[in-house]
Amino acid sequence: MAFDLSKCNFSRCKGECLVRCPYVSYDEDEAKRAVRALIAGEPHPILKDCITCAACNDFCPRGANPWDLIAERQEETGVLGIPADAKPSSDWLTKPATVIRRGKPGGPLISAGGIYEVVPQAEFLTGQVFSDATIIGGGPYACGFTETHLGRASRPVKFLPQFIENLARTAKEFGVDEIVFTHDACYNVATTLAMQQGVRVPFRPVHILEYIRNWLRDHPDRIVNPLDIRIAVQGGCTTRYAPKGGDREIWSDWLADIFAMIGVTSVEEKRVYTGVDRLCCGCGIFHTQHERAVDIQRKNVQDAADAGAEQLLFICPACISVMRATCRKMKLEPIYITQLVKCALGEELGPAGTAAFGYPVK
Numbered sequence: 001m002a003f004d005l006s007k008c009n010f011s012r013c014k015g016e017c018l019v020r021c022p023y024v025s026y027d028e029d030e031a032k033r034a035v036r037a038l039i040a041g042e043p044h045p046i047l048k049d050c051i052t053c054a055a056c057n058d059f060c061p062r063g064a065n066p067w068d069l070i071a072e073r074q075e076e077t078g079v080l081g082i083p084a085d086a087k088p089s090s091d092w093l094t095k096p097a098t099v100i101r102r103g104k105p106g107g108p109l110i111s112a113g114g115i116y117e118v119v120p121q122a123e124f125l126t127g128q129v130f131s132d133a134t135i136i137g138g139g140p141y142a143c144g145f146t147e148t149h150l151g152r153a154s155r156p157v158k159f160l161p162q163f164i165e166n167l168a169r170t171a172k173e174f175g176v177d178e179i180v181f182t183h184d185a186c187y188n189v190a191t192t193l194a195m196q197q198g199v200r201v202p203f204r205p206v207h208i209l210e211y212i213r214n215w216l217r218d219h220p221d222r223i224v225n226p227l228d229i230r231i232a233v234q235g236g237c238t239t240r241y242a243p244k245g246g247d248r249e250i251w252s253d254w255l256a257d258i259f260a261m262i263g264v265t266s267v268e269e270k271r272v273y274t275g276v277d278r279l280c281c282g283c284g285i286f287h288t289q290h291e292r293a294v295d296i297q298r299k300n301v302q303d304a305a306d307a308g309a310e311q312l313l314f315i316c317p318a319c320i321s322v323m324r325a326t327c328r329k330m331k332l333e334p335i336y337i338t339q340l341v342k343c344a345l346g347e348e349l350g351p352a353g354t355a356a357f358g359y360p361v362k
Contacts, residue, residue: 002196003069005039007062017056017066022279023296024049035066038073046070047079051289051296052149053237053280071153080151081288092146097138097166101125107132108211109171110180114142119317120352121182124338127347128222129215134174140166145185145238146318149284156189160199164190171203178204180211183317184251185238192241207242209254209315212341216261224346226263229311231340232304233268234323235278236316255315258337262344270307273300281319297326304332311335314355324355 015031018024024046026034037044047070054067074080092114100112100122110130112121116137125135143163147155156163167190171179181187190205216223233255242249259266273279279300282293301323304312311333314320320336327334334355342349 002065003072004064007060007064008035008039008066009062010036013061017060017064018046020059020277021056022273022277023051023053035069038069041073043077043079047074047077050074051280051282051293052080052151052284054148054240055237055276055278055280058240058276068153071148074151075153078151080284082150093139093142093144095138095142097136097140097170100135100137101133103130103134104132106175107134108180109133109174109176109178110135110182110208110211111141111167111186112137112182113186114139115146115183115317118321119336121317123350123352124336125182126350127338127342128219128345129212129338129341133180136170141170141186143183143186143189145189145241156193157197160189160193160197164194164199164201168202176203178206180206180208182208183238184208184236184242184315188238188241188243191243207251207254208337209251209258212337213254213257213261216258216341220261223262223344225344227340227344228263230265230267230308231259231311231313231335232271232307232309233266233274234281234300234312234314234316234319235274236314236319237280238316251315258341262341264340267304267307267309271303273303279303281316281323283318283322286322293322294326297323298330301327301330301332305330311340311354313337313340320355327355 010032015028018026018031018034019028034044034046050070057065057067060066095114100116110125110133112135144155144159167179171177184207187205187207190201194201239249239251242251244250245253268274279296282296286293301312309332312327313335315337320334324334336355339349339354
């Protein structure tokens, strides 16, 4: 998570970082002017226009990480206009550490981070797959990556050593050597960011998708209701920091394995907004530029529907919390990953249903 000026060579790129950005309309000259201004510490409209999705890091052919430059300038200038006490700082990051549900001794330890009430994780992480698991949550286990959407991108880096220490201490307390993360942001911080920053992680971080994939592999006889449905995937933006497996983000391989086992067909190959060109949920501007965020969501949902999706799958609690209403209005059912798997196992979804519609989430 750092802009590399030595790789930002304008003679060897076409301004792809902002030319390819789906949220602004810049040509090559304007894109390069914008980046030059930010390098010089000068103001530029891109700081306000940026929706904090980090896609420009993927678009840059030189690997210069231009999003990290934008994020740094957003924090320096406060241009996003988000109050200092805005969530999650005033709530998610200050909640005390808590055991949301205590499982069997020696069972899996799952961290729901600081946003365990955004989607009702205590209910979503139930059923056969999670029957033995202990679930923890609260500020000490919050990676803080959500702060990058609130103009405070330095927070996850500054808090990283303490974040890892808190988790390591808890893993030792419960006698386990790995921790499962329900939010891919936390997983990516404990893997990609920790490696970049040289922070040792004394436990094995496990992505929720890897955990589910492994459980299904170990219990194939429990899949009693193959789904036979077509699904689109909301990849989100924090997944862009996921470790890579070859030229692919590793989470996509785990998800493909899950789909194959439970009878799901992905429509992603038919979509316009997929892969590195996937659209953000808009959470970074959801409250400050609400209509713009909803327009992005509509474009995203319509693209999934046009590709033949019967449901839109979410693996990020934040994404589904801000997109579920738009999905409902556009009649494309949103479904959280754990609920999808419950369907294949023939389990009841409970009051929360597929995406907590109408569910009283605090």
